[in-house]
Amino acid sequence: MMFAAATVAIIAAMVLALVRAFAGPSLYDRILAGNSFGTKTVLLIGLMGFLTGRPDFLDIALLYALINFASTIAILRFFSYRRSREEAS
Numbered sequence: 001m002m003f004a005a006a007t008v009a010i011i012a013a014m015v016l017a018l019v020r021a022f023a024g025p026s027l028y029d030r031i032l033a034g035n036s037f038g039t040k041t042v043l044l045i046g047l048m049g050f051l052t053g054r055p056d057f058l059d060i061a062l063l064y065a066l067i068n069f070a071s072t073i074a075i076l077r078f079f080s081y082r083r084s085r086e087e088a089s
Contacts, residue, residue, distance in 0.1 A: 003051055010047065014040045031075055038068035 014037055021033035042065045049057020 007047055010040055010044050027079060035072045
């Protein structure tokens, strides 16, 4: 019962992060919401792995966390370079 409540809470937080990602006033708010959504996804994968008794889900969750981190850094660098090139022009 407690794990079902945790799953519902994580899904509700994911929905709120998606709302923030679509309605964010700035680019950085949207990127932060996307990163938050990815973090919640890692938690959900870990929780599902625990509930189903499959510890290999933790490996998948760690890989997803690594991809989420790297993609967030890459997106921030891309927009940082693009902004600096626009200011220079």
